[in-house]
Amino acid sequence: MAKDLKPRRPRAETPKGFRDYFGAEVTARQTMLDRIAQVYHRHGFDALETSGVETVEALGRFLPDVDRPNAGVFAWQEEAVPGGGSGDWLALRYDLTAPLARVAAQYRNDLPSPYRRYAMGPVWRNEKPGPGRFRQFYQCDADTVGAASVAADAEIIAMLADALEAAGIERGDYLVRVNNRKVLNGVLEAARVAEAQAADVLRQVDKFDKFGEAGVRQLLTTGRTDDSGAVIAGVGLADDQVGPVLAFLTSKGADNAATLANLGAAVGGSSLGAEGIDELSQIAGMLAAMGYGPDRVVVDPSVVRGLGYYTGPVFEAELTFEILDEKGRKRQFGSVAGGGRYDDLVERFTGQKVPATGVSIGVDRLLAALREKGVAGAEAQGPVVVTVMDRDRMADYHAMAAELRAAGIRAEVYLGNPKNFGNQLKYADKRGAPVAIIQGADEAARGVLQVKDLVLGARIATQASVEEWKSQPAQVECPREALVETVTEILSR
Amino acid sequence: MAKDLKPRRPRAETPKGFRDYFGAEVTARQTMLDRIAQVYHRHGFDALETSGVETVEALGRFLPDVDRPNAGVFAWQEEAVPGGGSGDWLALRYDLTAPLARVAAQYRNDLPSPYRRYAMGPVWRNEKPGPGRFRQFYQCDADTVGAASVAADAEIIAMLADALEAAGIERGDYLVRVNNRKVLNGVLEAARVAEAQAADVLRQVDKFDKFGEAGVRQLLTTGRTDDSGAVIAGVGLADDQVGPVLAFLTSKGADNAATLANLGAAVGGSSLGAEGIDELSQIAGMLAAMGYGPDRVVVDPSVVRGLGYYTGPVFEAELTFEILDEKGRKRQFGSVAGGGRYDDLVERFTGQKVPATGVSIGVDRLLAALREKGVAGAEAQGPVVVTVMDRDRMADYHAMAAELRAAGIRAEVYLGNPKNFGNQLKYADKRGAPVAIIQGADEAARGVLQVKDLVLGARIATQASVEEWKSQPAQVECPREALVETVTEILSR
Structure with missing residues (x-):
């Protein structure tokens, strides 16, 4: 029975955590994405547009929590089909990689292999909104599925540099830094770090920027007392185990050849480490042959973000010009894109490992950078x-x-x-x-x-x-x- | 407690009623929308992009059915706020007009008035999917909110013609036909049709294309027997009441002046009808002054689609070239866009009537037409x-x-x-x-x-x-x- 039908005026409000985009906010983003799409297309990547809605089953990540299938996503259950049991759970996609995995599995007999695709569009996260954090935002991805060769990684790195320049970031204002998960794993092998300890070691490695060589040495061994007197427990490595890890962290040389030589020393006799270094060397060589020199791409072992997720080469594009932060201090603009190689894309669906590598550009970050540079005007010319x-x-x-x-x-x-x-x-x-x-x-x-x-x-x-x-x-x-x-x-x- | 966690491979399937778009399907649409956006922008319209998600309350149309708030839309309830009662119902937008209404009300003190905006993007319908009918599809709208003058309608009609040409439809291959709801209401006044009868009369008027003048005369009076002998009951108008309605239906003259004169006779002494004819005359005059002659825009009383929804001028763009239908018969391509004036946009939220007029282009229809004409290639050049x-x-x-x-x-x-x-x-x-x-x-x-x-x-x-x-x-x-x-x-x- 219909309940209270007394007329009441609805609130004219955007739902919590969502926002509206007006005028130049829309067109500046579209212009940027069009320019990036043109670069991707010219590299032989094909557009793919999946719908905003997927089955929760295909999205996957959330399945283990069967009692709360919508944790992190916006999800709802379809109405039951008469005589057909309960309806499917559907959800809004939370990124562009999960739909790619579904497409790569669903059309595996029809798609060219390797399959290069780019995708741009909104994704949704059912998270607590905060200042500047919205529950709908844009992603812009390019991936190559089915290519085991690091030539695919080199291609995506070169394409990323082209895309940044096409968007309006000048050469010299950005740098793509490349590392390899296998090198770090080789270092852990050389340092005889047990698998159970690896996560702890990685956590301390991440603090190199903050505490420097001496600080990380303490954290990896007996622990560290900070300025307030608080004691941070150490990981308990022996002194001779710390050597390879610190050699890895300080291996950045004057050029790629020097860096690769230093990494060679850090991984010692680890064949996995040597494989990683060989991949980095191949990537650097291919990029140099294509004209992407150290003013645009460098091997840099300090790229550790995302190393846990990726299985081979990883890279990050960072903008090197300075901006003033909210307290008026100068700082580098920082990262606007990142990516790397991963192998578990299609396996969930088909049981087959399919090698893949890809890049994701932070649409809002890059737009903010373009505004900072005066390339994308916040206000367009009125009529x-x-x-x-x-x-x-x-x-x-x-x-x-x-x-x-x-x-x-x-x-x-x-x-x-x-x-x-x-x-x-x-x-x-x-x-x-x-x-x-x-x-x-x-x-x-x-x-x-x-x-x-x-x-x-x-x-x-x-x-x-x-x-x-x-x-x-x-x-x-x-x-x-x-x-x-x-x-x-x-x-x- | 988590239930059955036995590993089972997920199905790699698009949810029912949704589809994926590959390569040229994506880029041809984007190119078309970019060209249309450029026309809209040049006419002083600003882009607006609202999120895909709205509160069910703001979307509105579905509220009367409080026991089934998600009929026709994809809806879900937010988790309850601790101590704050049950969570809001959210839903995917089902068109671009409802979000415009919400925006026009929410930002009414900040937006310029009149507010001209265009919007392009996906909308979602929770309907039974069928062949060629999907539950996510694109819309492309332009509206002027807060302008009572028919100059706003004329502007949108001219802009529609420009947009079709920019998309790739050649002059001569399309025609925008303009009518006015007030003229039809004037005709009903002149025919002394009671309000309770009006809907029945409109239903028969809609059958003019099918049954012609004699058939509709029967339907409006005593009824009609079809070829199989089945009897269709008549509306029961007297012979002298039918005159104005048929005069209206047959009022299309050799040019706009003749059509307007015929309409004048059809509405008789109705002042509402005269007002509608004056508006049509003004629109035709403004369009002619802007260079939009009868090769592109004509006054045509046979445009009745949507007359129920609109309150003043209505129009429809139709493609006049012929295609072969699925049975190999020639037929006109038909309608690809339509619009008109409506007044209840913001009233739900604020209680104030705000005049508005707008156009919606059928994105998939127009794309199909461009493919038919060889303008938008189904397959792009490979690399x-x-x-x-x-x-x-x-x-x-x-x-x-x-x-x-x-x-x-x-x-x-x-x-x-x-x-x-x-x-x-x-x-x-x-x-x-x-x-x-x-x-x-x-x-x-x-x-x-x-x-x-x-x-x-x-x-x-x-x-x-x-x-x-x-x-x-x-x-x-x-x-x-x-x-x-x-x-x-x-x-x-």
Whole structure:
């Protein structure tokens, strides 16, 4: 039975953790993604667009918790099929990799192998929203499925550099740093670190940036007392075990050859480590042959992020220019993309291991960087606003706007109530209009119109001398036929 | 407690009613939407992107059925907030108008008024899927909120014509037909049709295309017996009441002036009808002044679709070229876009009536039309495939692909296992590659490579004479330095 039907006005609110994007926020992102897509396409990658909805079963990651199948995702159950038992659980995708895994398995007999694909679109996370953390956001991925050769990794690294440049990041403002999970595993082998200890060791390795060589040595052995006197327990490695780990952490040399030689010393006799170094050497060689030198890509053992997830080469693109943080301190902009090789993509579905490597660009981070660099404007140019002095002459005003548009100029007629002319100029201001067009009955009779430079006008309003003010340079009269010419001239100022 | 955790392989399947889009299916749509967006932007419309998720409360349409809040939409309930009662019901948006209404109400103090916005993106419907009917599909809308003047309608009609041409529909292949709900209401007034009867009358009016003037006259009065002898009851209007309705249905004249005059006779003394005709006349006048003549826009009283929903001007864009239907019969392609004026957009939220007018382009229909016209290719050009004869020389092959890309040519290196060369050519075929590059050790030593024209090769394989076959015109050897030049020449054939 229907319950309370008393009319109550609904709240006009975005759901918690979701947001709306207006104007240039939308177009700047689309422009960036279009440019990146063009690079991916030129590299032979094909677009793939899966739907936002997947079965929870195919998404997978959440299945172990069968009592709460929607932890982390937005999920719901389909209505039961009559006579067919309970309905499927469906969910919004939480990334673009899980749908790729499903597609690679579902169409494995039809897709070319290797399969190169790129995907761009929103993903959803059912998480507690926070400042700057939303429950819907964009991802932008490219992956090669079914290629075991590190040539596939080299290709994606080169493509990432091209994509950043196409988006508007200049060469010299970014660096792709490459490492290999196998090298670290070789180091652990050389250091005789037991498998049970590996996670603890990796945790301390991650602190190298913070505590330096001496600090990490303490953390790996007997422990460390910090400035406040608090004691942090050590992992308990012997002194001779620490050597390879620290050699790994300090192996960055003056060039790739030096770094690779240092890594060779760090992994000692580990064949897995040697394999990793050989892969890095191959990747560096291929990139150099393609023209991607150390100004764009370097071997850098300090890339450890994501090493747990990946199985071979890993890489990270970082922007090297400085910005001011919220406290006004200079810091590097930092990471905007990362990726690497992983092998378990399709296995869940088919039981077969399929090698894959891919990259994911942080769409919001890269957009923020482009804004920082002034490449993607936060505010786009508003339209030229044709004002309405005489309601009976709407057709004339529309014809003016159409002429401007035919010349490639963004233009619109004021469509509100034209009675109050002040409102029309306020509207033009709110729209960020650079120019307003005015033609009253007297101007129409004389075959002229007024062109108002609103940018100059705003400047004069705050800075002009009395003489400038009187000369009204921000408004010019021109013949009706000279509309496009006059506006073009003002817009080019 | 977790239940059965026995490993079972998940099914790799798209959920029922959803589909995946590959390659050119994605890029052709994106190209079309980008072109349309550019037209909208140039007309002063701003992009708006709301999230896929809204509160069920804000979406609205489904609220009356409080026991089944998810009828027609995909909905789920948020987890309860501790101490805060039950969680909100959220849902995927089912169109782009409901989110616009929410935005127009939520930001009413910040948005310019009138607010012109366009939106493009997926919407979701929880309906029984059928052939060609999916539960996620794209919409592409433009609306002006807060403009009472029919100048806003004229603008959107003109913009629709521009958008169709920008997408690739040639002038002459489309026609925008304009009508006005007020005219029909005026006709009902003139015919003294009681409000309770209006819906019945409208239903018969809709059958004009099928039964013609005589048939509809029967349906409106005493009823009609069809060929099988079945009797369809009539609405019961008197003969003199039918006059205005049939005059309306047959009012299309040789030009807009004639049509408007005929409509004037049909509405008789109804002031509402006269108002509708005046609006149509104004719209036609403005469009003519902007250069949109009867080859692109006409007043046409037969546009009745959606008349129930709209409150003033309505319009429909139809493609006039013929296609063959599934039975091989010729028929017009038909409608690809429609829109009109509606007034209840924001009222649900604020209690205030806000005039609005808008257009929605049927994304899949228009894409199908572009494919029909050969404008949007179903298959895009595959990449040039650089084959791998010698695994140690991957860097050289990558350098070739990079050179081709630098010249703007889509190119990739084969990244599968190179042992079986036949597999590489099969792969190139599957990718739709126009050209394959081959360089073995001997060619490398001589500083040359082989360029294979796969398009010509495929033709020769089926059609060539023995002489042609022997001369192998589909494969040429060229100096390594002439790679780009040679490929460019072949691609331009």
